[in-house]
Amino acid sequence: MKAPEPQDxPQDxPQDxxxxxxxxxxxxxDSERRLQSRSTELxxxxxxxxxxxxxxxxxxxxxxxxxxxxxxxxxxxxARYAALGVVDEAGGPLSDFVTYGVDADxxxxxxxxxxxxxxxxxxxxxHPEPIRLADLTxxxxxxxFPPHHxxxxxxxxxxxxxxxxxxxxxxxxxxxxxxxxxxHDQHMMRVLATEAGLAIGNARLYExxxxxxxxxxxxxxxxxxxxxxxxxxxxxxxxHTDDAEHAxxxxxxxHAxxxxxxHHALTVVAEQARRxxxxxxxxxxxxxxxxxxxxxxxxADEPEDFIGARIPGNSPVVAQLLAGEAVYVVDxxxxxxxxxxxxxxxxxxxxxxxxxxxxxxxxxxxxxAIGARPYTEAERTLATQFASQAALALMMAEAQRDRERxxxxxDRDRIARDLHDLVIQRLFAAGMTLETAQRRSxxxxxxxxxxxxxxxxxxxxxxxRTAIFALQQGPxxxxxxxxxxxxxxxxxxxxxxxFKPGHRFVGAVDSAVGELTGKNLIAALREALSNTxxxxxxxRIHVTLDANAELxxxxxxxxxxxxxxxxxxxxxxxxxxxxxxxRRAESLGGSSEVGPGLGENGAxxxxxxxxxx
Numbered sequence: 001m002k003a004p005e006p007q008d009x010p011q012d013x014p015q016d017x018x019x020x021x022x023x024x025x026x027x028x029x030d031s032e033r034r035l036q037s038r039s040t041e042l043x044x045x046x047x048x049x050x051x052x053x054x055x056x057x058x059x060x061x062x063x064x065x066x067x068x069x070x071x072x073x074x075x076x077x078x079a080r081y082a083a084l085g086v087v088d089e090a091g092g093p094l095s096d097f098v099t100y101g102v103d104a105d106x107x108x109x110x111x112x113x114x115x116x117x118x119x120x121x122x123x124x125x126x127h128p129e130p131i132r133l134a135d136l137t138x139x140x141x142x143x144x145f146p147p148h149h150x151x152x153x154x155x156x157x158x159x160x161x162x163x164x165x166x167x168x169x170x171x172x173x174x175x176x177x178x179x180x181x182x183x184h185d186q187h188m189m190r191v192l193a194t195e196a197g198l199a200i201g202n203a204r205l206y207e208x209x210x211x212x213x214x215x216x217x218x219x220x221x222x223x224x225x226x227x228x229x230x231x232x233x234x235x236x237x238x239x240h241t242d243d244a245e246h247a248x249x250x251x252x253x254x255h256a257x258x259x260x261x262x263h264h265a266l267t268v269v270a271e272q273a274r275r276x277x278x279x280x281x282x283x284x285x286x287x288x289x290x291x292x293x294x295x296x297x298x299x300a301d302e303p304e305d306f307i308g309a310r311i312p313g314n315s316p317v318v319a320q321l322l323a324g325e326a327v328y329v330v331d332x333x334x335x336x337x338x339x340x341x342x343x344x345x346x347x348x349x350x351x352x353x354x355x356x357x358x359x360x361x362x363x364x365x366x367x368x369a370i371g372a373r374p375y376t377e378a379e380r381t382l383a384t385q386f387a388s389q390a391a392l393a394l395m396m397a398e399a400q401r402d403r404e405r406x407x408x409x410x411d412r413d414r415i416a417r418d419l420h421d422l423v424i425q426r427l428f429a430a431g432m433t434l435e436t437a438q439r440r441s442x443x444x445x446x447x448x449x450x451x452x453x454x455x456x457x458x459x460x461x462x463x464x465r466t467a468i469f470a471l472q473q474g475p476x477x478x479x480x481x482x483x484x485x486x487x488x489x490x491x492x493x494x495x496x497x498x499f500k501p502g503h504r505f506v507g508a509v510d511s512a513v514g515e516l517t518g519k520n521l522i523a524a525l526r527e528a529l530s531n532t533x534x535x536x537x538x539x540r541i542h543v544t545l546d547a548n549a550e551l552x553x554x555x556x557x558x559x560x561x562x563x564x565x566x567x568x569x570x571x572x573x574x575x576x577x578x579x580x581x582x583r584r585a586e587s588l589g590g591s592s593e594v595g596p597g598l599g600e601n602g603a604x605x606x607x608x609x610x611x612x613x
């Protein structure tokens with residue numbers, strides 16, 4: 001680092017040589033002696049000053065530079081305490097304030113740091129000239145000390161400026177020997193402040209470049225994660241009783257995958273924003289039907305404390321955010337625009353709308369800890385650009401998932417057409433051929449066997465038609481009511497049975513039974529009707545759906561009963577269908593059992609399937 005040029009030194013810096021215009025030889029002698037004394041002291045302290053300047057100019061990281069300047073200033077003039085305040089570029093409170101000599105416990109008890117607008121620190125900014133005081137507590141410009149502040153009397157403060165711009169102020173207090181700060185100390189501090197201004201300016205430029213690089217990398221990481229990241233799909237364990245049930249299961253898997261992937265995308269945005277903003281947490285909020293905002297994704301030390309928290313619609317900040325306006329808060333606990341239980345837990349915060357193409361998708365919030373420094377203008381600009389990029393990435397990811405779902409729907413339509421146009425027609429033709437062969441055969445055993453084969457073909461055709469119907473129902477479509485779905489299963493079973501089963505509904509079936517329980521109940525009904533047709537040889541079937549039932553422990557439940565007058569369950573027969581029914585019920589906390597049927601003396605079978613509401 002080059003030594004300062006002569007013009008870099010303050011104009012009142014002492015120079016060697018006699019004063020001009022002296023009136024007498026004695027005066028000349030006194031002046032010469034004083035200058036020699038100053039020159040001797042200055043010469044002795046020049047190496048110390050140069051070492052201080054070298055130390056200040058080392059490194060580019062802003063906060064370590066500020067710490068180093070403070071320590072160097074205190075050592076240079078023999079002060080017990082030193083402090084440095086950096087002016088916010090937007091004219092707000094001090095963007096940085098560092099101290100030397102005040103330990104962490106004392107600083108924590110003091111709490112509030114100076115705002116840079118009042119007292120001697122504000123005076124240094126408003127009138128950038130050095131201030132040297134024997135007792136700062138007696139100066140009318142002082143505003144006093146906050147509680148727990150250490151006592152201070154002697155004071156020396158100088159402004160920090162570069163090319164006429166005020167960057168902040170540097171001051172020291174309490175000289176170690178108890179004396180006042182001297183004019184020499186003031187000269188030293190002014191030279192050091194000049195070098196500090198250059199160091200702070202360079203550190204700011206370096207920090208700004210690093211910030212831009214981090215935010216750009218973060219935006220790229222979010223875009224990459226949203227467009228390439230995949231949430232794990234649930235494993236498909238367990239047996240499927242038929243193609244229609246499998247189709248419904250696939251719908252559930254795709255819906256769960258979509259929800260999980262969407263939550264994953266929002267969490268990525270929250271995590272990246274928290275890291276880049278160096279905040280205590282990152283939140284993504286989505287609009288609620290009531291007009292407020294709800295936290296749906298969190299990056300924090302204890303995320304479970306925040307999920308589901310809401311900002312009500314009557315909060316003034318909600319209207320601003322949903323209109324696409326960013327909101328910057330210095331102290332959420334006292335800001336009247338915020339009405340939220342989370343406000344008191346954090347300090348300075350940015351609330352940024354995630355909007356793209358005129359559409360507000362949600363809100364990104366990055367609060368810092370209580371007492372942390374407010375966000376600078378540069379940080380606000382970078383964070384706003386990040387929010388816009390994240391919103392665009394979310395829309396692109398959503399469009400990509402829409403394309404993937406469209407491809408799935410098109411494939412399902414093709415499969416449904418192939419099943420209808422090819423498979424069913426061939427099975428129907430095979431059934432017709434078998435019926436012709438049955439009529440021409442004179443052997444009773446052959447006629448009976450062919451008849452059973454024809455019946456099985458009819459059942460298969462009906463099951464394929466059910467599968468086609470399931471394939472044609474998109475997972476995003478609103479499902480039909482449970483009553484409608486039960487009647488649909490009964491009507492479809494009537495074709496292979498040759499008669500329509502009776503039915504009875506009890507209670508508020510559609511509103512009382514949840515979607516998951518309803519899906520499993522329909523699958524259980526389909527299984528029970530299929531078993532009845534295949535094995536029971538029944539002439540009468542009755543389906544009862546009771547939404548006012550109770551489990552043995554008194555829990556409200558829905559109960560499905562499918563009763564027939566058939567041959568009952570043969571000893572040693574297959575039990576896979578009944579096991580499927582029981583497994584479904586038990587997975588929901590219910591049960592499945594069989595009892596006497598509708599025939600004389602209880603002939604036949606009644607399947608009772610129940611699950612809690």
